Amino acid sequence: MTESPQKRTRSRYFGRSRLLIVLSVLRIVASLTLLACVWFVIDVFQQRDRTSAAIALGLIILFGALRVFIFTQARHLRCPLCHGTILHSNAAHKHKHAMRIPVIGHGWAVIINALIRGKFRCMYCGTSFRTKK
Numbered sequence: 001m002t003e004s005p006q007k008r009t010r011s012r013y014f015g016r017s018r019l020l021i022v023l024s025v026l027r028i029v030a031s032l033t034l035l036a037c038v039w040f041v042i043d044v045f046q047q048r049d050r051t052s053a054a055i056a057l058g059l060i061i062l063f064g065a066l067r068v069f070i071f072t073q074a075r076h077l078r079c080p081l082c083h084g085t086i087l088h089s090n091a092a093h094k095h096k097h098a099m100r101i102p103v104i105g106h107g108w109a110v111i112i113n114a115l116i117r118g119k120f121r122c123m124y125c126g127t128s129f130r131t132k133k
């Protein structure tokens, strides 16, 4: 008995979807924090405002704390098939079907697709996963 093409291409459920979604949102928050920090640093140089300097310092500390938390938690977020890290891109060869967004890369493609479409592909083995059952 052969499988229909639709059944073969159906995405697998990713068991750690909740952690993936939380880390994806935190990574976006961290990036926005860095952008806000840059904005306040520019404000410091333009207006010599100490309040902006304090806010910029607070934002860079928040950014660092978020990145450390994301890094330590994302190490546990691995593809169940190839054991590649889902959110961290490394020097390993990427699959030809892996989603990639020019300039921002494979990791951000996973984040954006998981949050918006509820589906993503492992960048190393190309397996399609869905975040909902």
Ligand SMILES: [Zn+2]
Residues within 6 Å of the ligand: 079, 080, 081, 082, 083, 084, 122, 123, 124, 125, 126, 127
């Ligand atoms: Zn994989």
